[in-house]
Amino acid sequence: MSVKVKICGITILEDAEAAVDAGADALGFMFYEPSPRHIAIAVAAAIIQELPPFVAKVGVFVNASSEQVRRTIAECGLDTLQFHGDEVPGFCRQFGLKAIKAFRVRDKESLRQMTDYRSEAWLLDSYVEGKSGGTGACFNWQLAREAGTIQRRIILAGGLTPENVGQAVREVRPYGVDVSSGVESAPGQKDHAKIRAFVEAVNSSADSTRAL
Template identity: 50%
Template structure:
């Protein structure tokens, strides 16, 4: 099994980005969705990105954003990867000068293999818990048994992950990567350095 990557999402402060980077996280996530308590402004995002050391992937998260809004963000912030976390179609995810991953909120009966084919241009699929009316960041886990083995795209597992359960999640799902936000926070949008380090270390031990 290849080494599982880790992403710390919902970063709002430089100090939290640096904790994630120095702990060994492969990526950080910046939320460009104003209703989220973890949303960042363009100014905040630029400062966070400027402070990062090299080799940390910066992911920009959008929820049903307009093409104009996304392009304006890309013009202003050095993002490496786009994450579409709303109801975006494959056509709405395509056509940007950055690769993308598509988030799916998983429910029983969902055909994840078919979604891999539908979003064939995505670099991977992020699987999150379904909570009615909330696009993500709920802190809820879903039934990991719903994830089929041997999917044709890299899978990033999200939803309710914590330093305490991420090892079990990795052993169960065998994902390409894991994505955490609320599970390493001391309050919404503010990370706990101890929990970030514990999460990344747990992923490394599993590897």
Template identity: 50%
Template structure:
């Protein structure tokens, strides 16, 4: 069975970055969206990314940011992957010369195959729950909306935690899972024990 990649998102503190890395996270996500309680400044992000060892990817999450805003971040923060969660089209995402993934906000009626076809350059498609505004808000969605044999690297997100991630990985077999609120004690404050339990659950599901 292939190994499911694990991204921990919305980190704001050095100790949380260290904990995620120590327990085996493959990628760490930093939120550059001012409306989020997990948002970090460019200076904060630069300090946190500097803590990452080789082969742990730095990911920047953006929501309807302008090209200038993204470039300002990239000038100071060596992000390896960009993650777009707004209304961006292919050209908006592809202009920065970095690998990128696009988030689909899942609800009844969403055709994920059609959505993916609109973003052929994406390294992967992230699926999250539809909520008002942007972001999943820690909500799960109906996993049956994900078509079998989707054919693109799938990043499963939306309300994942240590209690449901084993079932999620075994049922969906995503390329990666992405968690934020499911490993928190408060918004933007990660819980080391929850991180450890989540990652252990993914590895258990991998078999």
């Protein structure tokens, strides 16, 4: 199986280029001001226009208004939206682009809310009180496997690193994986060697899983 790789929290062109060179399938841009990885619309637009067309440009939003989302789409040229807040299904579907809905997974009860969303993919992240994402913490991957019986396209996030993502791919067999803090030297500062190691670990684990 081929596992998609999304590098999230891109803030500068050099990091975006390093991720593309490493083989990332998607780059995430955080349009949420409280995040240490927040990026201004104009800066994101300048980076995105330098990216090759085959790399997905994902805008990450947390309880933004529809007007904010539409403005960001228009100015940046996003092709995918990721909603990390309390957005209802109808909100996620209204923009005419691929949509990823993120869920913070704490226990089995967390899985119940997901069935209302028929989005392109579900991104499963760890639950940490007061944080909408980028926690750097893992959750019980068995819950991700269970979610995969409902939605084929599961994107696994939460505490992934070059050291543990191979095991995650083998255990969960997700559609994709998402990483931010796990390939950073500091919040918002990507480590290019870690990005390469992360992508290599995903690809080698996906290859070994395919051989089973």
